Amino acid sequence: MSTPHAASARPSFYCREDPGVENGSVIGFWIYLMSDCFIFAGLFTANAVLGTSYAGGPTAAQVLDLPGLALNTALLLVSSVTFGFAMLRMARADKTATLAWLAVSGVLAAAFVGLELHEFATMIAAGASPQRSAFLSSFYAIVGTHGLHVSFGILWLIVLMAQLGRTGFTATNLRRLQCLSLFWHFLDLVWVGVFSYVYLAGVLR
Amino acid sequence: MKPVPRQHPEEASGSVQTHSGTLRGYLTGFGLAAILTAIPFWLVMGHVIQDRLLLILLVLGLGAVQIVVHIVFFLHLDTRSEGGWNMLAFIFTVVLVVIVLGASIWVMYAENANMMPMAPAAMPSTTPSTTPGS
Numbered sequence: 001m002s003t004p005h006a007a008s009a010r011p012s013f014y015c016r017e018d019p020g021v022e023n024g025s026v027i028g029f030w031i032y033l034m035s036d037c038f039i040f041a042g043l044f045t046a047n048a049v050l051g052t053s054y055a056g057g058p059t060a061a062q063v064l065d066l067p068g069l070a071l072n073t074a075l076l077l078v079s080s081v082t083f084g085f086a087m088l089r090m091a092r093a094d095k096t097a098t099l100a101w102l103a104v105s106g107v108l109a110a111a112f113v114g115l116e117l118h119e120f121a122t123m124i125a126a127g128a129s130p131q132r133s134a135f136l137s138s139f140y141a142i143v144g145t146h147g148l149h150v151s152f153g154i155l156w157l158i159v160l161m162a163q164l165g166r167t168g169f170t171a172t173n174l175r176r177l178q179c180l181s182l183f184w185h186f187l188d189l190v191w192v193g194v195f196s197y198v199y200l201a202g203v204l205r
Numbered sequence: 206m207k208p209v210p211r212q213h214p215e216e217a218s219g220s221v222q223t224h225s226g227t228l229r230g231y232l233t234g235f236g237l238a239a240i241l242t243a244i245p246f247w248l249v250m251g252h253v254i255q256d257r258l259l260l261i262l263l264v265l266g267l268g269a270v271q272i273v274v275h276i277v278f279f280l281h282l283d284t285r286s287e288g289g290w291n292m293l294a295f296i297f298t299v300v301l302v303v304i305v306l307g308a309s310i311w312v313m314y315a316e317n318a319n320m321m322p323m324a325p326a327a328m329p330s331t332t333p334s335t336t337p338g339s
Binding site for chain 2: 026027030031034037038041042044045048049066067070073074077078080081084085087088182185186188189192193195196197200201203204205
């Protein structure tokens with residue numbers, strides 16, 4: 001079954017040149033975020049199924065603090081927008097303003113985590129600990145997982161601010177900031193699901 | 206697929222090549238998100254609507270709209286970014302999340318609805334709840 005020009009038509013099974021995608025990190029990070037969606041989807045499912053299993057303990061309407069939630073939601077939303085401002089200053093290669101907006105975003109997110117820990121401490125002191133009922137277990141699991149994400153986002157932000165301060169707008173730093181920007185906005189997106197589904201709809205069930 | 210040469214924005218060029226959105230975009234997104242957050246809080250905390258099911262559906266619907274606002278104005282997801290692969294990965298995720306969430310809720314609801322009715326006193330600890338098995 002050999003043709004006269006079989007040698008030249010032989011298929012090549014490897015690429016000699018690097019077929020690297022432009023901005024490959026960003027799509028890779030996007031796919032990580034999509035996989036993170038599945039983690040949160042699992043926790044949302046647990047909360048949906050167990051959300052009314054109070055086991056004789058406190059109900060969602062009794063323990064969830066809605067005014068505190070409103071403040072927390074506002075903090076995270078404003079933090080998301082200020083991170084956007086940082087990215088806009090980054091596009092203009094304005095290092096001081098970028099660092100300033102990043103710091104503002106970090107402080108707002110730290111306030112968010114602080115308030116959330118305070119809420120947890122208040123709830124646990126009132127007897128609504130994760131061990132009390134399936135509802136509370138699923139509540140702490142999803143809100144805590146989100147809070148851990150935000151905490152690690154803050155850690156990442158601090159590291160990137162130090163690197164940006166030291167080496168400036170190098171290609172590597174720009175790529176990292178773009179990924180952190182996606183992470184930051186993604187966490188705000190997940191929070192929309194948490195406050196509408198776990199808190200507001202939870203209080204109504 | 207044609208290999209694309211790697212291009213890195215350099216510091217020397219002064220301005221950097223990123224698709225980071227516009228000030229107008231972020232402010233529009235912020236305004237819409239703030240409104241879409243304020244409405245459900247007002248509905249729930251102000252006891253505006255008495256019908257619980259309608260209220261829950263409204264809160265979840267507004268949340269879904271706000272998620273779309275975040276995706277468009279903050280995450281800048283469109284069919285062009287990264288050659289459409291971002292959008293494809295996103296659609297795949299949404300489909301699977303809907304299946305996982307929807308089917309789990311459906312299965313567990315059906316299971317609860319078909320549970321043998323149990324007198325509240327027979328349960329280890331009782332809750333003033335109308336749904337059996339919860």
